[in-house]
Amino acid sequence: xxxxxxxxxxxxxxxxxxxxxxxxxxxxxxxxxxxxxxxxxxxxxxxxxxxxxxxxxxxxxxxxxxxxxxxxxxxxxxxxxxxxxxxxxxxxxxxxxxxxxxxxxxxxxxxxxxxxxxxxxxxxxxxxxxxxxxxxxxxxxxxxxxxxxxxxxxxxxxxxxxxxxxxxxxxxxxxxxxxxxxxxxxxxxxxxxxxxxxxxxxxxxxxxxxxxxxxxxxxxxxxxxxxxxxxxxxxxxxxxxxxxxxxxxxxxxxxxxxxxxxxxxxxxxxxxxxxxxxxxxxxxxxxxxxxxxxxxxxxxxxxxxxxxxxxxxxxxxxxxxxxxxxxxxxxxxxxxxxxxxxx
Amino acid sequence: xxxxxxxxxxxxxxxxxxxxxxxxxxxxxxxxxxxxxxxxxxxxxxxxxxxxxxxxxxxxxxxxxxxxxxxxxxxxxxxxxxxxxxxxxxxxxxxxxxxxxxxxxxxxxxxxxxxxxxxxxxxxxxxxxxxxxxxxxxxxxxxxxxxxxxxxxxxxxxxxxxxxxxxxxxxxxxxxxxxxxxxxxxxxxxxxxxxxxxxxxxxxxxxxxxxxxxxxxxxxxxxxxxxxxxxxxxxxxxxxxxxxxxxxxxxxxxxxxxxxxxxxxxxxxxxxxxxxxxxxxxxxxxxxxxxxxxxxxxxxxxxxxxxxxxxxxxxxxx
Ligand SMILES: Nc1ncnc2c1ncn2[C@@H]1O[C@H](COP(=O)(O)OP(=O)(O)OP(=O)(O)O)[C@@H](O)[C@H]1O
Ligand SMILES: Nc1ncnc2c1ncn2[C@@H]1O[C@H](COP(=O)(O)OP(=O)(O)OP(=O)(O)O)[C@@H](O)[C@H]1O
Ligand code: SF4
Ligand code: SF4
Ligand SMILES: [Mg+2]
Ligand SMILES: [Mg+2]
Numbered sequence: 001x002x003x004x005x006x007x008x009x010x011x012x013x014x015x016x017x018x019x020x021x022x023x024x025x026x027x028x029x030x031x032x033x034x035x036x037x038x039x040x041x042x043x044x045x046x047x048x049x050x051x052x053x054x055x056x057x058x059x060x061x062x063x064x065x066x067x068x069x070x071x072x073x074x075x076x077x078x079x080x081x082x083x084x085x086x087x088x089x090x091x092x093x094x095x096x097x098x099x100x101x102x103x104x105x106x107x108x109x110x111x112x113x114x115x116x117x118x119x120x121x122x123x124x125x126x127x128x129x130x131x132x133x134x135x136x137x138x139x140x141x142x143x144x145x146x147x148x149x150x151x152x153x154x155x156x157x158x159x160x161x162x163x164x165x166x167x168x169x170x171x172x173x174x175x176x177x178x179x180x181x182x183x184x185x186x187x188x189x190x191x192x193x194x195x196x197x198x199x200x201x202x203x204x205x206x207x208x209x210x211x212x213x214x215x216x217x218x219x220x221x222x223x224x225x226x227x228x229x230x231x232x233x234x235x236x237x238x239x240x241x242x243x244x245x246x247x248x249x250x251x252x253x254x255x256x257x258x259x260x261x262x263x264x265x266x267x268x269x270x271x272x273x274x275x276x277x278x279x280x281x282x283x284x285x286x287x288x289x290x291x292x293x294x295x296x297x298x299x300x301x302x303x304x305x306x307x308x309x310x311x312x313x314x315x316x317x318x319x320x321x322x323x324x325x326x327x328x329x330x331x332x333x334x335x336x337x338x339x340x341x342x343x
Numbered sequence: 344x345x346x347x348x349x350x351x352x353x354x355x356x357x358x359x360x361x362x363x364x365x366x367x368x369x370x371x372x373x374x375x376x377x378x379x380x381x382x383x384x385x386x387x388x389x390x391x392x393x394x395x396x397x398x399x400x401x402x403x404x405x406x407x408x409x410x411x412x413x414x415x416x417x418x419x420x421x422x423x424x425x426x427x428x429x430x431x432x433x434x435x436x437x438x439x440x441x442x443x444x445x446x447x448x449x450x451x452x453x454x455x456x457x458x459x460x461x462x463x464x465x466x467x468x469x470x471x472x473x474x475x476x477x478x479x480x481x482x483x484x485x486x487x488x489x490x491x492x493x494x495x496x497x498x499x500x501x502x503x504x505x506x507x508x509x510x511x512x513x514x515x516x517x518x519x520x521x522x523x524x525x526x527x528x529x530x531x532x533x534x535x536x537x538x539x540x541x542x543x544x545x546x547x548x549x550x551x552x553x554x555x556x557x558x559x560x561x562x563x564x565x566x567x568x569x570x571x572x573x574x575x576x577x578x579x580x581x582x583x584x585x586x587x588x589x590x591x592x593x594x595x596x597x598x599x600x601x602x603x604x605x606x607x608x609x610x611x612x613x614x615x616x617x618x619x620x621x622x623x624x625x626x627x628x629x630x631x632x633x634x635x636x637x638x639x640x641x642x643x644x645x646x647x648x649x650x651x652x653x654x655x656x657x658x659x660x661x
Contacts, residue, residue, distance in 0.1 A: 065494065065523045163615045177392045204520070207390040207550045209609050212594040216608045234524050237596035241603040260600045278528040280553040282580070282595050286535075289528040289557070295493075 026196045026228035027053040027076060031088035034071045034080070034252075041300035045071045047252035048088065053196070056226040058218065060239040060260070062275070063249030066296050069232045072249075073198050076230065077115055078105040093195055114194040118201040120181035123188070124173045130184050131169030134191065141192040156187035161213045182206060186214065190221065197221075200232045215242045236279050240264055245331070248272045251297050251307035255323075258332025268326070268334035268341040271308045306336065314338045350417030352544050353379040353402075353431075353512055358411030360394075360401055369616050371397040373568035374411070379512060379561075384538065384545040386555040386576070388591070389565035392616060395548045398565075399514045402546070403433055415512075425459055432510040436517040438497035442489045448475075448500055449485035455507045474503045478533060495526030499533065506537070516548045531557060552595050556580060564588050567616060567624040574649030584649070584656040587625045623654065631655045 034046035046068040053059045061069050074080055076090055078097050090097040093112050100108070109115075117123060125133060134153040138144065144152065150169075157165035160183040173181060182202060189197060197218075203211045219242060221227040233239055239246055240260060247257040248269065256269040267273045277290025294311040303309050305320040312319065316338060323335040334341075355377045362369040372394040379385045387395050400406040402413060404420070404427050413420045415430045432455075435441040442451055452471045456462040462470055475481055478499035489497055498518060505513055515534070519527040531554065537543055549555050555562055555576065562579050564572040564587065572585040583589045593607030609628045614620050623641050626632040633655065641652040 064525055164618075167615070180392075208552065208591055208594040208596075209390060212596070212606050212608055215596065215606065235596070236524065236598050240598050240600040241596035241606055264598065264600050275524065276598065278525045279598060280528075280531070280551075280557040281598060282553040282556060282592070284553075284556070285577075286557050289532060291528045291532070292525045 024054050025052050025091075026055055026093055027051065027059075027230060028091040029072070029076065029088070030090075032072065032075060032090060033085075033087035034068070034075055035085045035087075036081075036083050037085060038300070043299045044302060045084075045252055045299055046075070047302070049247075049249070049252075049254045051230070051247060051254070053228045053230055055195075055228055056222050057245065058222050058229040058231055058243045060243035060246040061230060061232045061249060062234070062236065062239055062246060064275075064296050065234075066299070067249040068252040068299075069249055070200055073115065073200050073230060073232055076196075076198055077109055077113055079115070112194060113196040113198065114189040114192055115198040116182075116185050116189050116200065116202045118204060120185040121173065123185045124181065126173050128172075129169065130171050130173065130176070134169065134184070134188050137188050138191045152191050153187070156191040157184070159190065159217055160184075160187045161210055162187065183210070183214075193225075194227070196228045196230070198230045198232075201234065203233070203235070203238060211238065218242060236264075236276060248275070251302055252299060253307065253335070255308065255336070256332075256334040258328065259330075262329050262332045266328070266341050268328045268332070268339040269308075269336050270312050270314050270338075270340060272334075273340060314340075349381075350414065351378040352381045352383075352416060353377075353546070354412075354414040354417075355402070356412045356414075358398070358401060358413065359409045360397055360406065361409055364617070367617050370568050370619065371616065372401070375565070375568075375570050377563055377570065377573070379544050379546055381511065381544055382538070382542045383561060384547055384559040385561040385563065386547045386549060386559035387563045387565060388548075388550055388552065388555055390550070393565045394568045395565060396516055399433065399516050399546070399548060402514060403427070403431055428455065428459055428508045429510055431512045431514055432505040432508045433514045433516065434498070434501050434505050434518045437521050438494060438501045439489070439521070441501055442497060442504075444489050447486050447488055448480075448492075451489075451500060452504050452507055455504060459508055470507075474507055475500075477506060477537065478503045493526070494522050495529060498522060498526075498530055502530075502533065502537070506541075511542075512544045512546065514546045514548070517550070518547075519554065520549075520551075527554075534558060552580070552591060564591070567614060567619055569624065569652070571625065571653070572649075572651040574651075578649045582658050584644075584646075584651040584658055585625075585653045586629050586631050586655075586657060588651075589657055590628075623652075631657075 029051040032046055032049050036043040036045060063069055075086055078100060080086060086098050092108055135149050138149050138152055154165045157168055162168050162183050186202060203214055218229060222229055231243060243260050246260050246263050247254045250271050256263060256272045267276060274292045280289060292311055297303055297307055306323040309315050309319045318337050323337050325333050325335050326339050327333050328341050357374045357376060358372055359374050360372045362371055387398060389395055401408045404424060421427050449471055452474055453467060456467055456470055472482060480499060519530050522530060547559055559576050562576050563570050566587050572579055572588045579588060580592060583592060590607055590609050596606060614624060614627055620626055622638050623636045626636045636654050641654045643650050643652045
């Protein structure tokens, strides 16, 4: 935070006093750990990660299935399964989330932060119409008249390109396709005007044209309304198009982080490079795809040292020791003994 | 179409399917025609709700079509589900939902072998082993249950089961949509190898255009129940003639952050399938639309195996 206030001010972001700088961070995660104690072994899902998201900034979190992305996202809103043990600190808009009481958490989720999930059915009740659920949610977060609530619901459905918004309000969830349901959930979250939006793979079920619209919409909200977004996705194309900064996760740790342009142009961690190689790219025809040999480690017994070690082609003897954080460029670092980019 | 050649492996003519719903009749597929040749991959792309899964379901006989003809090697598709299975089999989008959680992997793969071919005992065991070997799995996986596997492994098991029927055509409904990028690459590569080794044909349903380009030779672009453009992948993606195809291609987010501002955003409303516009269905969102587009359904133009339905096609050099 101290570093932050020392940074030169830009015309768009007026010089901040120490106090304002503290408020700039909508999300601050420090040394977060999440584990699931078991009878015989403890699954260490998240192993000490740091993340920060500023007002108006979009941070992308990417990594293979099981790397701990969802657990990280859920701990930001205090939505953890009962079995989970949490360590470290999470603050949303300066407010401590871990250790907060149930009513404090409800306030947080009501006013400051909203989350959208991969599976929209999780967020909707099958027994009520979409309209009723949207009105309830908007009504309990914002002081508006009935007509205003309805107008707000229609507006936000339009913003997510729902065909025939007023018809949509009258439908039950099972009467809509997966893509349409996801748009309802996004519209519902946005209608509450949160400061922080946590989105866990929300566009996976959508088509490219709608996905492009949602990308544009989220970028606009970040720019114009200072919405901070933590965006989780497998899709590196979405990440490159949407995010300002990215954090690459592997086995419960962030292994590389930096401005999106730098990380995609000069990936420094061998895992980031491999991940980029596995994606089929339009315009490359049927060129063979890269693949990552081996499997994601068992998180009850993660490998010693750098967790990518058993699958890494660059691994050397010292990789069995914890990898140092290597500074690659401004705000860009990678945790690796043998980074791809020489510094 | 081609009288002197062998009949296509799969030939679908004027297939039509509607659903009755409380709000009216939904035309899910509107008189579509397509062909799949032996050893070839044909991709079906289009937006959510445009009717892709309905095409798959009618082909497999899971849903009756309203009208239209489905021929396999020139003969009508058998009505008996078992015999049909030998011509076509299916891999679904979600392996978690399509595999029975209470059955072992061995039982899952054995089921179609027993039902369709009456395999038993030692021969059955050997056949299961060879099918699992095809997808990179083995003896040690046979007694395990689906929950003990990752999504990519489960999808490989689903593919092994589909291969069990020895059908010539596999219908793949978004087979990698539920998978990780790194696992997706493995499954795509597996599909390609299986095709080369066994001469399989695929009808590959997807909305990921880069994946389509990787796997398919032919592509069909569908919009609101109609095929609006079709042809060889290099032609359709390299020189699209229909504005919707162009829009799809321009909506694919690039992995290069410098190209993020080239992302095309379509304006206009997506019409509801209950209330499809007269004329060209794409007109409400099309930057080239004219009065004629809103009145008349565009007829199909043929251009060297590349067909498209548009009044004002792109890349028109004639
Ligand atoms: N209730 C639980 N008990 C034990 N382990 C769990 C539990 N929930 C999650 N885990 C483990 O925590 C790890 C991280 O899971 P998480 O859901 O955060 O992964 P993810 O990165 O979101 O993956 P995906 O891309 O598949 O959604 C996984 O190894 C998972 O098996
Ligand atoms: N049982 C049903 N009753 C009424 N309408 C249906 C039914 N099943 C599908 N539809 C409608 O038919 C249309 C085509 O659906 P289909 O599932 O074939 O689309 P799709 O192209 O596979 O979409 P997605 O990409 O989302 O899987 C949609 O508008 C859908 O809402
Ligand atoms: S620390 Fe070693 S094993 Fe880990 S990514 Fe770097 S080179 Fe590979
Ligand atoms: S027919 Fe007209 S509206 Fe339809 S795609 Fe062509 S130009 Fe656009
Ligand atoms: Mg997850
Ligand atoms: Mg479908």
